[in-house]
Each structure stands twice: as structure tokens, then as C-alpha cells.
Amino acid sequence: MLIPDIIIAIDGYSSTGKSSFAKLIAKEFGFLYLDSGALYRGVTLIAVEHSLIDGSNNIDEEKLLALLPGADLHFETDADGCKTYMGRRCIEKEIRSLAVSRKVSPIAALPSVREFVDGKLRELGRRKRVVIDGRDIGSTVFPDAELKIFMTADPEIRAMRRMKEMESKGEKVNFQDVLDNVRERDYIDSHRAASPLTKAADAVVLDNSGMTMEEQMVWIRSLIAGRFGNTASKS
Numbered sequence: 736m737l738i739p740d741i742i743i744a745i746d747g748y749s750s751t752g753k754s755s756f757a758k759l760i761a762k763e764f765g766f767l768y769l770d771s772g773a774l775y776r777g778v779t780l781i782a783v784e785h786s787l788i789d790g791s792n793n794i795d796e797e798k799l800l801a802l803l804p805g806a807d808l809h810f811e812t813d814a815d816g817c818k819t820y821m822g823r824r825c826i827e828k829e830i831r832s833l834a835v836s837r838k839v840s841p842i843a844a845l846p847s848v849r850e851f852v853d854g855k856l857r858e859l860g861r862r863k864r865v866v867i868d869g870r871d872i873g874s875t876v877f878p879d880a881e882l883k884i885f886m887t888a889d890p891e892i893r894a895m896r897r898m899k900e901m902e903s904k905g906e907k908v909n910f911q912d913v914l915d916n917v918r919e920r921d922y923i924d925s926h927r928a929a930s931p932l933t934k935a936a937d938a939v940v941l942d943n944s945g946m947t948m949e950e951q952m953v954w955i956r957s958l959i960a961g962r963f964g965n966t967a968s969k970s
């Protein structure tokens with residue numbers, strides 16, 4: 736199906752499968768996939784590796800901000816799609832570790848960090864034909880995005896998905912720890928002062944608790960066909 740040059744914003748709770756869904760949408764429609772959470776995770780990795788966040792989540796914001804411009808956080812497309820790099824170093828594995836997951840919400844709550852990430856995303860979004868997933872893409876970063884999806888699912892189902900993902904990467908984790916982390920991140924993400932997780936008024940809700948990925952693809956194809964199917968351009 737050909738569709739016009741649009742921005743597709745996919746927001747929602749952690750571990751709802753936003754990135755897997757966004758990647759498949761990008762592949763199907765020939766769009767570029769941008770993982771905004773990976774940028775927050777990259778910033779968090781910098782903070783963790785430089786010991787700029789302590790056990791009580793006190794952050795040395797000044798030092799962190801000074802490191803960001805030179806860190807060269809970016810995406811590089813390789814055979815697997817979008818990957819996250821810091822300079823020449825692939826940081827995909829490190830940014831998905833529990834050590835980073837535990838610290839990412841307090842780091843993402845800093846308005847200065849959000850400004851840095853938003854700037855990078857808006858620059859990349861200028862080309863259009865992008866699918867971006869995150870928490871505030873449709874509400875704050877791209878309020879004019881032509882298609883906005885808000886994803887949700889039961890916390891236990893999300894924790895199970897996250898646990899399987901981590902185990903498949905060789906990380907041994909306990910279900911209760913993962914569930915606690917999911918709930919804690921839900922709370923911080925939705926209650927922070929700067930750009931909290933909120934459904935944009937014009938976003939379409941997708942609760943995928945009992946859905947397979949194929950069922951989600953059927954759902955999005957029909958949504959996109961209904962909205963944009965007759966307005967496609969070959970560009």
C-alpha cells in the first residue's frame with residue numbers, strides 16, 4: 736500500500752511492544768524507524784558510566800549536559816534496521832540492560848535532557864516518512880504528526896514480554912523485579928512534570944494485551960487504508 740509523506744507517532748507504556756510494532760510498520764511502508772527511548776537510554780548509559788547518578792537517583796545534571804554534545808549518540812542503519820551508536824561504539828546491548836532500565840526514568844524526567852533528545856528527533860523527523868516511538872511523540876515532539884497511536888497492555892503481560900526479551904539476550908532476571916520496574920516506570924513516566932506520558936487527544940488507542948503482532952498489523956493496515964489509502968503519492 737502506498738501512503739503519503741507522513742509522520743507516524745507511536746506512544747504508550749513501557750514494554751507494550753511499541754518498537755517491534757514501529758519497526759514492522761516502517762518495513763511495510765518503507766519508512767525510517769526512530770527509537771526515541773534508545774536516545775534516553777543512551778544518555779542514561781553516559782550518566783551510569785561516568786557515575787553521574789547515585790543510588791538515590793541524585794544526578795549531576797551539569798556534568799551530564801556537558802558530555803552530551805560530544806557523545807555523538809546516533810542511529811545507524813545496518814542489516815537489522817536501526818541501531819544505536821555512541822560514536823563508533825554500538826551500545827544496543829548496554830542500553831537494554833537492567834542497570835540502565837533502572838535509571839532511565841529519572842534521567843528522562845530532566846527537562847534539559849528532554850530538550851536535547853527532542854532536538855535530535857525533530858531534526859531527523861524533517862525528512863517525513865518516519866515512524867517514531869516514545870512517550871510524548873504525538874503530544875509534544877510532533878504534535879502535528881498525521882497519525883498517532885497510543886499503546887497500552889496489562890502490566891503483568893508487559894513484564895513477561897520484557898523478561899523473555901532479556902532472557903533471550905542472556906540476562907538472568909526475576910519476574911517480580913521486572914514487574915516492579917515496569918510499574919515504577921509507568922508511575923514516573925506518567926507523573927513527571929516535564930512532558931509526562933499522555934495520550935494526545937487525537938491519538939488512536941491500541942490495547943494489545945491479547946493480540947499477536949500479526950493481529951496488530953491487520954489493525955494498522957486497516958486504519959492506514961481508511962485514512963490515507965486513497966491519498967498515496969509515489970514519492
Ligand code: DC
Pocket residue numbers: 749750771772773775776839840843844868869870871872920924
Ligand atoms: O521505550 P523505552 O522503554 O526504551 O524508553 C526508555 C525510557 O525513556 C522510558 O522509561 C521513558 C523514557 N522515554 C521518554 O520519557 N520519552 C520518550 N519519548 C521515550 C522514552
